[in-house]
Amino acid sequence: MIAQDKAVAIQYSVKDETGTQVDSSEGRGPLWYLHGHRNIIPGLENALQGLKEGDTFSAEIAPADAYGDHNEALVQRVPKAAFQGVDKIDIGMVFNAQTDGGPVQVEVTAVEDDVVVVDGNHPLAGKALSFSGSIETVRDATEEELAHGHVHEGDNAH
Numbered sequence: 001m002i003a004q005d006k007a008v009a010i011q012y013s014v015k016d017e018t019g020t021q022v023d024s025s026e027g028r029g030p031l032w033y034l035h036g037h038r039n040i041i042p043g044l045e046n047a048l049q050g051l052k053e054g055d056t057f058s059a060e061i062a063p064a065d066a067y068g069d070h071n072e073a074l075v076q077r078v079p080k081a082a083f084q085g086v087d088k089i090d091i092g093m094v095f096n097a098q099t100d101g102g103p104v105q106v107e108v109t110a111v112e113d114d115v116v117v118v119d120g121n122h123p124l125a126g127k128a129l130s131f132s133g134s135i136e137t138v139r140d141a142t143e144e145e146l147a148h149g150h151v152h153e154g155d156n157a158h
C-alpha cells in the first residue's frame, strides 16, 4: 500500500481544464517516485496515498496543489535590446534568465515593437489538472533511496 517512504511506479496521463493532454507516461515507461518526499506535486501525492498495486486512480487537482497559482510578478516586459544575438524572437521560445534568485526559465508570451513579454511561471502554473492512471509497483524504498530522497530505477540510479 502506498505510504510514507514507499517507492512507487505509476502509469498516468494528465489533462488541463480544456481536456488537452499535457503529459503522460505512455511510451516512456512508468513514473517512479518516492512517496512522502515531494518528488511529485502535492495534490497527486495525496490522491495516491493508501492505494495499492493494480489500483486505478483519477484526481482533480487545484492549481495550488499542482504547480502553484499563476504569479503576475513573474511576468515581465523586457526591452528587445536585451536579446542580443537572437535573430528572431517568437512566442513560445524559452530562454534562461538570470535573476536575483538564480537562473529561471522564461517563455516568450508576446512580442511588441520594442518590448518582449516573458513569463517565468511553470507552464502549468494556474491550471487545474486532471490525472488518471494506475499503480504499477509499490515496494519498500532502499536505505540509499531514502538517503537520496528519490527512487533508483532505470536511468535515475545515481
Ligand SMILES: [Zn+2]
Residues within 6 Å of the ligand: 145, 148, 150, 152, 156, 157, 158
Ligand atoms: Zn540517488
